[in-house]
Amino acid sequence: xxxxxxxxxxxxxxxxxxxxxxxxxxxxxxxxxxxxxxxxxxxxxxxxxxxxxxxxxxxxxxxxxxxxxxxxxxxxxxxxxxxxx
Numbered sequence: 001x002x003x004x005x006x007x008x009x010x011x012x013x014x015x016x017x018x019x020x021x022x023x024x025x026x027x028x029x030x031x032x033x034x035x036x037x038x039x040x041x042x043x044x045x046x047x048x049x050x051x052x053x054x055x056x057x058x059x060x061x062x063x064x065x066x067x068x069x070x071x072x073x074x075x076x077x078x079x080x081x082x083x084x085x
Contacts, residue, residue, distance in 0.1 A: 001047065001050060006047065006050050009047050009072070010039065010051070012073055013039045013070065013073070014039065015073075016070065017037070017070065035064040035065055035066045036058060036066070037065070037068055038054055038055045038066070038068070039067075040052065040068070040070075041070065042070065044072050
C-alpha cells in the first residue's frame with residue numbers, strides 16, 4: 001500500500017472518529033492525556049497491519065497510546081435536487 005493511500009485512509013478514519021467524539025464527548029475522558037490514537041480498521045486488513053506497526057513502535061518506545069477499532073466509513077453520495085421557483 002502506498003504511503004499516500006495510507007495517509008488518506010487514516011485521515012478518513014480520523015474524521016469519522018472526530019465526528020463520533022463530537023457527538024459523544026464523554027468518550028474523550030477515557031483517553032489518557034498525551035496518549036496517541038492508533039486506529040485499527042476492522043474491515044481493511046492491509047491498513048490494520050500498517051497501523052499495527054505504528055502501535056508496535058509506540059510499545060517499543062514506551063509511549064502511551066490508545067487503540068480504536070472501527071469500521072471504515074462508507075462514502076455517502078447525496079443526491080442534490082435544485083428547485084426552480
